[in-house]
Amino acid sequence: KLKMDVFEYNVDESLRHSIERKLRGITQIDAQIAALPLPRKPDIKFVIKLLRIYRKIAPKSLRCRCVFDPSCSHYSELAFRQHGFLTGILYTYKRLAKCRPGAGGIDFLHLKQGD
Numbered sequence: 215k216l217k218m219d220v221f222e223y224n225v226d227e228s229l230r231h232s233i234e235r236k237l238r239g240i241t242q243i244d245a246q247i248a249a250l251p252l253p254r255k256p257d258i259k260f261v262i263k264l265l266r267i268y269r270k271i272a273p274k275s276l277r278c279r280c281v282f283d284p285s286c287s288h289y290s291e292l293a294f295r296q297h298g299f300l301t302g303i304l305y306t307y308k309r310l311a312k313c314r315p316g317a318g319g320i321d322f323l324h325l326k327q328g329d
Contacts, residue, residue: 228319231283239274243320247288253295261294261302281318286310289321 225233234241240248248266252259265287280286289309294302309321 231320232279232281232318235280235283235285241283241285243284244288247284247291250291250295257299258294258302261299262291265291281313281315282309283318283320286313 223230223233231241231243235244248269252262269287282289284292286306286309290302290306293305293309296302297305
């Protein structure tokens with residue numbers, strides 16, 4: 215059985231994450247965020263569970279068209295983890311407000327260890 219874990223393609227760097235998401239369904243940054251354990255704080259844990267459920271049930275046509283890396287739902291997860299509930303909502307709103315074709319790129323809150 216042939217298993218391929220590496221893709222090599224020569225594209226404009228601004229399009230790399232969109233193409234990777236279309237081909238693999240997830241980018242490396244998204245995968246790092248998705249692999250984080252659930253936090254201990256109940257409100258943040260609840261919101262992150264909702265985001266992860268959304269990622270599982272949302273149609274692929276919706277999930278795989280994000281123009282940013284990480285995707286908006288993964289960015290939102292980091293925002294809630296790092297800034298708490300209210301500020302997480304604000305960061306999520308700001309990200310969603312600028313999410314449209316031609317406005318993408320790498321835009322993320324740095325991964326921190328712990329909750």
